[in-house]
Amino acid sequence: MTDFIAQTQGMNLHLSSGKESLHILKDITFAISPGEVVSIVGPSGSGKTSMLMVMGGLERASSGLVDVGGATLSGMNEDELAEIRRSNIGILFQNFHLIPSMTALENVALALDIAFDDLPLSEIRSRARAALAAVGLAARENHLPSALSGGEQQRVGLARAIVTRPKLLLADEPTGNLDQETATSAIDLLFDLARANGMAVLLITHDNALARRADRQMRMDRGELSQLSAVAA
Numbered sequence: 326m327t328d329f330i331a332q333t334q335g336m337n338l339h340l341s342s343g344k345e346s347l348h349i350l351k352d353i354t355f356a357i358s359p360g361e362v363v364s365i366v367g368p369s370g371s372g373k374t375s376m377l378m379v380m381g382g383l384e385r386a387s388s389g390l391v392d393v394g395g396a397t398l399s400g401m402n403e404d405e406l407a408e409i410r411r412s413n414i415g416i417l418f419q420n421f422h423l424i425p426s427m428t429a430l431e432n433v434a435l436a437l438d439i440a441f442d443d444l445p446l447s448e449i450r451s452r453a454r455a456a457l458a459a460v461g462l463a464a465r466e467n468h469l470p471s472a473l474s475g476g477e478q479q480r481v482g483l484a485r486a487i488v489t490r491p492k493l494l495l496a497d498e499p500t501g502n503l504d505q506e507t508a509t510s511a512i513d514l515l516f517d518l519a520r521a522n523g524m525a526v527l528l529i530t531h532d533n534a535l536a537r538r539a540d541r542q543m544r545m546d547r548g549e550l551s552q553l554s555a556v557a558a
């Protein structure tokens with residue numbers, strides 16, 4: 326049980342739309358190990374993002390078990406969920422979500438400052454610098470997002486997601502806004518960082534070639550998750 330960084334058992338998510346209750350995620354039993362990269366493909370509206378939201382403690386499952394970093398999320402209050410997110414989880418979005426008025430370094434440092442409110446400023450700066458160097462952006466740390474290319478902005482997003490050293494990275498279409506070449510290099514980097522840090526990655530993508538590069542490939546269809554393939558170790 327503790328070999329997994331995150332797992333669900335018989336997890337369901339119901340959301341209401343007007344008077345209707347929609348069964349968004351159906352009886353999902355899933356586990357991901359440290360250092361493992363798992364991709365999820367599936368049609369639009371099938372529940373992929375909802376799955377990430379539940380795993381990230383941003384949405385509460387309606388029933389079943391959700392366990393992240395050895396802690397069971399159901400029953401936790403908002404503060405406890407926020408603490409689990411801070412200490413275990415990194416999130417990478419399609420649209421980077423960088424703060425436009427802050428430099429690359431400040432964007433990364435802010436994530437660290439929020440996650441660990443007792444970290445000295447010198448440590449925040451050095452760790453943020455190291456994260457930017459890890460994504461090849463040491464020379465761009467004082468640039469505003471508007472002065473960076475899409476691929477560079479996504480690398481800042483990646484630096485921000487990993488600077489807290491999360492055990493689980495949730496990535497929702499992280500290359501959706503990048504051209505093929507830039508997307509490939511961003512994903513190479515993501516995989517290298519995952520391997521180097523033993524970080525598990527749950528990767529949502531519409532790109533089948535990218536999905537196939539994962540250790541394990543899953544498919545979401547109308548709220549049901551199934552395994553597509555496992556790559557032999």
Ligand SMILES: Nc1ncnc2c1ncn2[C@@H]1O[C@H](COP(=O)(O)OP(=O)(O)OP(=O)(O)O)[C@@H](O)[C@H]1O
Pocket residue numbers: 340341342347349367368369370371372373374375376545
């Ligand atoms: N807050 C909400 N209230 C009601 N229904 C919702 C809510 N959020 C999502 N849904 C519905 O849940 C279903 C799954 O949405 P989700 O975003 O998880 O799909 P997805 O597979 O990630 O789609 P896409 O590939 O288009 O991003 C959709 O039918 C969506 O309309």
